[in-house]
Amino acid sequence: MYSSTEPFRCSAFAAYRRTLKHSLILTDKRSGPASSTPSMAPKNLKPGDLDEIKSSILKLEVSLTGLIQNQNQEIVRELHLIRAEKEKLKQAVEERDVRIKKLEILADDLDQCRRANELIISGLQLTPGPGDTVAQLAIAKLKEFGINMEPLDIRCCLLLPSGGRGPATVLMKLADHKTKTALLNQHRHLKGSKIFLNDNLTRRNAEIARKARQLKKAGKIANTCVSDCRILVKTQDMKIKAITSLDQLTTIAG
Incomplete structure (x- = not known):
């Protein structure tokens, strides 16, 4: 890929080669005829050439310093942009999490409203007979403790899984909220029976x-x-x- 800095790099390399060449010339002059290094000094070297070399090196250093500073500034700008984008994403994620939590709470509240007329009855010792339904068994057991219910008071009644051991737990959906409240008001009859009426x-x-x-x-x-x-x-x-x-x-x- 072509880079806009290629001509600059070529001229810098050429200046470096000239500097190295003249350095070898000066070394050769100082060492004298006994030096084993072959002389590479050009025959037409002028006294002002050394100053020109120094000036070129100085200009090269200034140019390189400016180039490095520009690159560093560009990197810093890109880092600032990345950090700003990161903060925006972080804020967006936090706002999304807040919205999700609100929706979860709303969904849970709606589900709880749907369960408003439901009760969980635990601790029932049910002995099913031929043709008995869960609702009939639950009504009969509650009547033993003085709690009166009619089949029409119940919309549906389900026996919840209990592993086949111990007392049964029943989910009962009542006809309306008034019926549920009346049933809960009779819970005092169950004191000491280990049967519990709870909201679903x-x-x-x-x-x-x-x-x-x-x-x-x-x-x-x-x-x-x-x-x-x-x-x-x-x-x-x-x-x-x-x-x-x-x-x-x-x-x-x-």
Whole structure:
């Protein structure tokens, strides 16, 4: 590839060769006739040629210094541009992460709204008979503890996997929010039975509720509960706050 600096390099090399040639001439003159180095001095060397050589070398040094400075300045400018572009990309990534987090929270909130009329009933000892459905078995077991329900109160009822051992866990979707609230208000009948009625929380809210229970056990908050799919905590100064993120919970706990 042709470079605009090629003529300059050729002239610099030629000046270097002339300098080396005249240096050998001067060395040959100083060493005298006994020197074994053959004389390379031109016959027409003039006294002013040495000054011309010095001047050429000085000009060469100035030119090279200017060229190096220009190249360094260009490199510095390119580095500044690269750093500026890096900062822009970093800012764009941070803004993207913020948007993604907001969308994830929005999607989780919508999913929690979809689960508003659902309950997780755990600790049920179910003994299925011929033709019995999960809903019928759950209603019969709850009636043993004084909780009255009708089949029409239930939209669907699913038996969740439990590995085939221990009490059953049931996902129950109720007809409406009023029915769910009425059922939860009867949870006092289940005291001491090891049967629990809980909101069907999303994974994010379930993790927040689990962390809140740990903080209560550690004595960093006064109390915690889940009410209508919302995680509530009572701080050490007896203030009740709704928790929507783990970061908020960590800040409250100190």
